[in-house]
Amino acid sequence: MASLPPARPEFVRDAALAEEFGVVQQPLTPWDRIRNSAFARKTAILVVLAALWQAYAMHLGNPLVLPTFTATVHALIDRTVNGELLARAGTSLKVLLEGYAIGLVAAFGFTVLAMTTRLGNDLLETLTAMLNPLPAIALLPLALVWLGLGNPSIIFVLVHAVMWPIALNTHSGFQAVSNTLRMVGRNYGLRGPAYIMKILVPAAFPSILAGLKVGWAFAWRTLIAAELVFGTTSGSGGLGWFIYENKNLLDIPAVFAGLFTVIIIGLLVESLVFRTIERRTIRKWGMQN
Amino acid sequence: MSSSPVPLLSVSGVTLQYKTLQHRVTATYRVSFDILSADRFVLLGPSGCGKSTLLKAVGGYITPVEGEIRLKGQRVVKPGPDRVMVFQEFDQLLPWKTVRQNVVFALEASGRLRGKAADERAMAYIEKVNLARFADALPHTLSGGMKQRVAIARGMAMESDILLMDEPFAALDALTRRKMQDELLQLWEDTRFTVLFVTHSIPEAVRIGNRILLLSPHPGQVKAELNSDGTDPVDMRSGQRLSDRIHGMLFDDSEAVAGAVHG
Numbered sequence: 001m002a003s004l005p006p007a008r009p010e011f012v013r014d015a016a017l018a019e020e021f022g023v024v025q026q027p028l029t030p031w032d033r034i035r036n037s038a039f040a041r042k043t044a045i046l047v048v049l050a051a052l053w054q055a056y057a058m059h060l061g062n063p064l065v066l067p068t069f070t071a072t073v074h075a076l077i078d079r080t081v082n083g084e085l086l087a088r089a090g091t092s093l094k095v096l097l098e099g100y101a102i103g104l105v106a107a108f109g110f111t112v113l114a115m116t117t118r119l120g121n122d123l124l125e126t127l128t129a130m131l132n133p134l135p136a137i138a139l140l141p142l143a144l145v146w147l148g149l150g151n152p153s154i155i156f157v158l159v160h161a162v163m164w165p166i167a168l169n170t171h172s173g174f175q176a177v178s179n180t181l182r183m184v185g186r187n188y189g190l191r192g193p194a195y196i197m198k199i200l201v202p203a204a205f206p207s208i209l210a211g212l213k214v215g216w217a218f219a220w221r222t223l224i225a226a227e228l229v230f231g232t233t234s235g236s237g238g239l240g241w242f243i244y245e246n247k248n249l250l251d252i253p254a255v256f257a258g259l260f261t262v263i264i265i266g267l268l269v270e271s272l273v274f275r276t277i278e279r280r281t282i283r284k285w286g287m288q289n
Numbered sequence: 290m291s292s293s294p295v296p297l298l299s300v301s302g303v304t305l306q307y308k309t310l311q312h313r314v315t316a317t318y319r320v321s322f323d324i325l326s327a328d329r330f331v332l333l334g335p336s337g338c339g340k341s342t343l344l345k346a347v348g349g350y351i352t353p354v355e356g357e358i359r360l361k362g363q364r365v366v367k368p369g370p371d372r373v374m375v376f377q378e379f380d381q382l383l384p385w386k387t388v389r390q391n392v393v394f395a396l397e398a399s400g401r402l403r404g405k406a407a408d409e410r411a412m413a414y415i416e417k418v419n420l421a422r423f424a425d426a427l428p429h430t431l432s433g434g435m436k437q438r439v440a441i442a443r444g445m446a447m448e449s450d451i452l453l454m455d456e457p458f459a460a461l462d463a464l465t466r467r468k469m470q471d472e473l474l475q476l477w478e479d480t481r482f483t484v485l486f487v488t489h490s491i492p493e494a495v496r497i498g499n500r501i502l503l504l505s506p507h508p509g510q511v512k513a514e515l516n517s518d519g520t521d522p523v524d525m526r527s528g529q530r531l532s533d534r535i536h537g538m539l540f541d542d543s544e545a546v547a548g549a550v551h552g
């Protein structure tokens with residue numbers, strides 16, 4: 001049999017006021033801080049990758065297959081300074097934003113329709129189930145037949161790339177809004193558009209934002225792919241066309257520079273635009289950690 | 290002198306059902322009661338007897354299959370800001386709005402007040418629930434009890450005809466719950482609002498209510514309507530405390546579930 005614990009005296013204490021001891025903390029060493037920074041760690045990875053690339057390319061010695069890292073950076077700087085890359089990126093982004101905006105509005109309209117009528121709901125579910133798995137670029141040949149060689153075809157494909165993921169995410173976000181919040185909204189007399197804008201949209205914002213991000217990534221990929229297939233619409237093509245052209249000219253460093261630009265723009269939008277929106281909305285509201 | 294006063298809310302012969310894919314579930318059967326102005330009317334009954342369903346029907350979210358609900362003589366057909374609900378759930382605050390904005394939102398969305406007037410009313414009620422220091426905090430930074438207080442402030446700021454509260458303190462610890470009950474009574478002393486309060490705790494019903502409606506286990510039917518002065522008095526005839534009488538009435542035929550009722 002286990003023996004009883006020994007008797008211990010009781011005591012009562014007054015808690016010290018917070019002002020008396022202040023905040024207990026100790027600064028981290030600079031080295032700890034660097035290791036704690038995800039940015040620093042990722043930069044280190046990039047530096048190592050660049051070094052490996054450089055070493056292998058020099059060992060290979062064939063710039064037509066793999067130019068060195070430094071040659072690529074050179075090309076990137078040259079083409080940026082002479083304005084070519086910026087102009088190409090500008091062309092791409094302009095088309096992209098047009099397609100994205102149209103796709104976004106269409107997706108939103110579709111979702112609202114799906115929220116208000118049962119037929120709309122069935123329509124959206126059927127269409128997203130059918131069209132979401134279809135790579136948007138697969139529609140490009142059709143678009144060319146219908147709309148001809150030019151921006152409208154690319155925008156058609158972009159809208160398709162953007163619309164379904166956003167509609168799908170927004171719709172499932174709306175459906176996941178808690179019953180309590182819905183009842184609260186209706187309790188205070190909200191109906192129709194006001195109810196959607198003031199309750200459903202903010203409550204579903206984590207999903208909506210996820211949809212916007214996926215839509216962006218799809219649009220960006222689809223655009224570059226479409227430009228690779230046929231780039232020039234009105235004299236000046238976009239980034240995809242830049243890559244394609246320089247491949248034909250066997251200017252491989254410039255091809256790499258073009259790829260770099262695609263990656264950099266993707267990263268910038270993700271880290272500047274979407275991160276900022278995320279920080280100012282769903283993180284601040286405690287809807288995501 | 291003895292003409293019966295006009296009820297603020299009258300529920301007469303209300304039967305409520307849920308339709309599921311397989312069958313209909315009757316939640317309450319022919320329930321009737323009248324609530325007078327400034328009543329603290331409590332719905333009390335075992336879990337699953339249809340209290341929440343009844344409250345939602347008064348809120349206008351569920352239509353009775355039989356009987357009717359009238360507020361000031363007007364038939365209740367849909368939700369509206371004249372019957373404000375305070376839910377049991379902590380997620381009833383809009384997470385994207387601060388404490389103050391949550392209250393202002395209610396006033397503005399319902400068209401009750403606008404701009405500065407809404408803001409002033411909101412702050413007045415936030416002060417009443419002792420949260421003035423947290424007026425600009427977002428809900429996710431508050432404790433559960435604080436969130437419930439915001440919800441109560443939001444409901445009360447509407448100064449609606451009747452406040453509907455569904456176990457608003459059930460998810461709180463005993464100490465906080467006790468404090469919130471006191472606060473609610475204090476607020477009632479200040480403004481004499483009318484409240485319909487759902488609980489399955491007998492002590493809470495006795496403390497909060499001036500009139501207690503007892504419902505039978507599922508499907509809920511009216512079992513008794515009792516008066517309470519908050520002190521749990523000993524009844525002359527039976528020699529029992531009010532809470533013991535209620536306990537007897539609720540569980541005489543179903544001792545097994547008595548354990549489900551706690552303080």
Ligand SMILES: Nc1ncnc2c1ncn2[C@@H]1O[C@H](COP(=O)(O)OP(=O)(O)OP(=O)(O)O)[C@@H](O)[C@H]1O
Nearest residue numbers: 307314316335336337338339340341342343489507
């Ligand atoms: N959405 C629903 N669909 C079908 N049946 C339901 C639904 N909600 C509740 N019910 C049924 O209606 C009955 C009453 O439920 P209700 O939520 O009103 O009980 P309650 O008295 O509030 O219980 P508690 O004290 O546990 O909250 C229950 O027996 C339940 O099975």
Ligand SMILES: [Mg+2]
Nearest residue numbers: 340341342455
């Ligand atoms: Mg309930």
